[in-house]
């Protein structure tokens with residue numbers, strides 16, 4: 001029996017692998033890249049199996065092209081995890097593997113650090129009397145340098161040696177090119193703790209001891225308010241791991257990867273540290289990936305995608321702000337990095353710590369049912385006090401650009417005391433709509449089911465969904481009146497209003513519009529710390545990962561939109577935002593205050609949150625979810641479909657529904673809802689519908705999808721509409 005067939009996963013949107021004949025004397029490896037003919041082109045794919053069997057006769061199978069890797073790119077644990085993720089999230093294996101690789105590897109670049117080109121004397125060169133070369137001073141120079149030893153190409157270029165000179169010497173047979181692999185560095189030899197550690201409080205010590213007493217897999221939910229010392233716990237947990245020569249992976253939300261975060265880890269340990277995030281170029285990304293694999297980094301801190309980095313010897317995974325939405329990928333492989341981190345830890349048999357002040361309800365549920373260990377930090381480390389909070393009933397009150405008189409008065413009080421104020425409003429732009437004052441006509445994006453947002457600064461109408469923009473029209477599109485007025489309040493308008501209300505204080509707006517330029521967020525944060533601004537206006541962005549010791553008042557301008565949203569997770573997100581911002585306000589000498597403006601102060605959820613805290617809110621919310629058969633008590637998959645032809649999408653999803661309903665796995669415990677219009681029913685000219693699948697457990701959901709998906713793919717309409725499956729969707 002010879003294993004003469006390689007099964008190869010290719011980056012094509014098909015749920016299968018492709019067979020290729022292995023030519024004699026070529027040695028593809030499982031998990032390694034190969035180049036293969038595919039149609040009229042050549043593609044780079046990953047070998048997933050070597051076998052002696054194919055469903056096709058040998059003469060129909062094309063031979064494998066070149067073998068790129070002699071060793072697998074992934075450890076068995078990580079390769080297994082990627083295959084699992086492809087299955088679970090219903091995304092083709094070839095695409096999944098391609099996405100998990102740095103772009104340069106996808107393009108066929110060698111999976112090793114760039115070799116250094118250098119030059120050395122040959123035997124003939126060593127015996128060459130330099131006096132023979134009087135008329136070639138450059139050549140003499142090269143030979144003289146090389147007599148001292150092997151010299152890098154770069155170093156010679158720096159001495160203004162030309163390629164022609166080198167070539168001439170090569171032709172004479174006096175020098176030769178050498179390629180040298182960069183030396184691997186053993187960071188463990190120099191490992192040390194490089195700063196003084198604070199004395200741990202009892203809760204911190206207990207949390208650390210709990211994790212440390214079991215070196216194997218365990219998932220720990222570390223719940224502690226902002227400033228309670230979670231990062232200090234992470235640092236303490238890393239210490240024995242690094243001291244044993246093992247590596248650490250720290251995942252942070254997209255906005256959380258700030259210089260402050262990185263510096264805390266750099267200050268503590270004398271260990272090489274790499275960061276992985278969307279700002280890296282291809283070379284940097286490959287280099288970070290290799291640093292993990294070759295044990296050239298002891299610590300890797302990164303956003304979502306860092307999860308798939310290979311490690312030589314991974315010892316611990318930390319997921320900071322585990323509730324954060326940016327851990328869920330919203331396209332291609334729609335994975336949740338927190339969930340896969342737990343699975344990776346399990347496969348690698350190491351501990352994983354999920355940290356948050358406001359754990360996701362899913363995680364709390366797992367802690368309550370004993371799947372995760374629950375560790376809590378209840379005290380704020382250092383000296384900060386708990387913030388006071390109050391609800392402002394704004395029913396019937398006049399609002400000035402969204403601000404009620406009592407809030408304005410409160411702001412004045414805090415500002416006059418020399419403190420800073422944060423106002424949260426999750427709406428960019430000047431106003432979320434432009435309306436005709438005479439006939440009520442609204443300016444709508446032509447391609448989406450949504451009003452244009454008015455951006456006064458640029459005089460533009462912008463669609464926040466398709467990105468379309470146009471100058472504001474001079475006249476109403478309905479009656480021709482010129483009286484067009486902004487409706488509703490966005491951050492831009494709030495900023496303007498504040499300049500009128502508080503001319504003596506400086507306001508700054510932190511949102512995606514104002515921080516588009518690289519580094520501008522850091523600059524703003526620095527300026528805020530230096531008290532250059534007194535009023536901070538922000539969207540969600542401002543709630544995460546930053547400490548503002550001089551902020552004593554935090555106000556949520558509009559909580560009603562979250563209380564009455566269609567998305568069942570909206571209230572959870574509001575609660576998380578509230579706790580996160582409450583944690584940013586105040587310190588010992590200056591207690592903080594949080595205010596919420598609402599038309600519904602009696603709302604049970606708000607009351608729970610305000611008077612009993614996040615845990616109580618979470619228990620009540622979990623209870624509601626249980627009654628309503630929602631996650632984490634059931635498992636969801638969302639089929640999204642869109643097309644320019646409304647009837648086609650609807651018909652397609654109707655057929656999908658039938659496919660599910662006639663599947664042998666379908667039973668009474670499974671529920672299908674839809675087709676329903678997507679929250680944004682038309683976007684960029686395409687009609688969008690969705691179908692929600694709800695099952696009592698993961699297994700049933702997976703079996704349903706696994707059986708139905710191939711049948712759905714065979715539907716003639718499946719090729720006409722754009723569709724996707726989102727397993728455990730975060731946005732409904």
Ligand code: ADP
Pocket residue numbers: 198199200201204224225226227228229230231232233381382
């Ligand atoms: P979190 O990550 O929960 O927001 P941090 O670990 O950043 O909390 O701690 C908040 C602040 O308190 C930091 O400045 C940190 O250095 C300090 N800190 C943490 N633990 C202790 C401790 N045991 N004793 C004194 N200061 C501490």
Ligand code: ZN
Pocket residue numbers: 445446447448463464465466467468683684
């Ligand atoms: Zn649009």
Ligand code: ZN
Pocket residue numbers: 436437438439440441476477478479480481
């Ligand atoms: Zn009009």
